[in-house]
Amino acid sequence: DAKTTQPTSMDCAEGRAANLPCNHSTISGNEYVYWYRQIHSQGPQYIIHGLKNNETNEMASLIITEDRKSSTLILPHATLRDTAVYYCIVSHDFGTNAGKSTFGDGTTLTVKP
Amino acid sequence: DGGITQSPKYLFRKEGQNVTLSCEQNLNHDAMYWYRQDPGQGLRLIYYSQIVNDFQKGDIAEGYSVSREKKESFPLTVTSAQKNPTAFYLCASSATKQETQYFGPGTRLLVL
Numbered sequence: 661d662a663k664t665t666q667p668t669s670m671d672c673a674e675g676r677a678a679n680l681p682c683n684h685s686t687i688s689g690n691e692y693v694y695w696y697r698q699i700h701s702q703g704p705q706y707i708i709h710g711l712k713n714n715e716t717n718e719m720a721s722l723i724i725t726e727d728r729k730s731s732t733l734i735l736p737h738a739t740l741r742d743t744a745v746y747y748c749i750v751s752h753d754f755g756t757n758a759g760k761s762t763f764g765d766g767t768t769l770t771v772k773p
Numbered sequence: 774d775g776g777i778t779q780s781p782k783y784l785f786r787k788e789g790q791n792v793t794l795s796c797e798q799n800l801n802h803d804a805m806y807w808y809r810q811d812p813g814q815g816l817r818l819i820y821y822s823q824i825v826n827d828f829q830k831g832d833i834a835e836g837y838s839v840s841r842e843k844k845e846s847f848p849l850t851v852t853s854a855q856k857n858p859t860a861f862y863l864c865a866s867s868a869t870k871q872e873t874q875y876f877g878p879g880t881r882l883l884v885l
Contacts, residue, residue, distance in 0.1 A: 701861070702879065703863050704863070705876070
């Protein structure tokens with residue numbers, strides 16, 4: 661499975677959009693881009709995933725570049741409760757991730773008042 | 774409510790003792806997983822199971838054992854052979870191993 665690169669940390673003002681980037685330049689054609697977030701001492705929460713097209717749900721939007729080598733997670737109106745570690749993962753088969761650190765260190769997003 | 778439950782939330786282990794962490798799901802998912810998370814780090818896969826009575830080792834399976842006798846249950850035993858067991862343990866499930874994973878709330882294991 662492809663590796664991902666994310667910034668270590670980002671800040672965002674409350675009420676503004678939070679744009680979290682992820683690079684996955686070695687992504688394969690059958691690999692999906694997944695985003696999860698983890699609030700301190702809780703289990704990761706699924707946010708959104710996509711293959712080629714941009715996706716939107718009630719939590720966020722996912723923008724995938726045409727060459728699929730990078731993506732951006734957008735939280736349209738960040739609140740203090742969105743402060744968390746955000747993980748970008750590319751995978752087609754979570755079972756074959758055995759032996760790899762699927763969830764890397766992620767991006768710590770801090771939403772400030 | 775459908776979901777994944779893990780118990781207990783906190784678990785204390787004495788030196789040389791085996792302990793078992795519970796993971797139950799009522800989502801009718803075939804695949805289940807166990808991850809370990811150390812402070813400030815990402816998740817590492819311990820074991821996963823695609824179907825009942827089948828499971829595969831992850832990268833850090835040494836010192837751990839699992840069973841999958843029922844579809845809804847995937848308990849993890851931390852044996853005395855695991856020399857550094859203090860960590861946050863997360864269980865997840867997915868309909869199949871190609872589909873989205875959903876996580877439980879986690880169990881924090883501490884060694885006395």
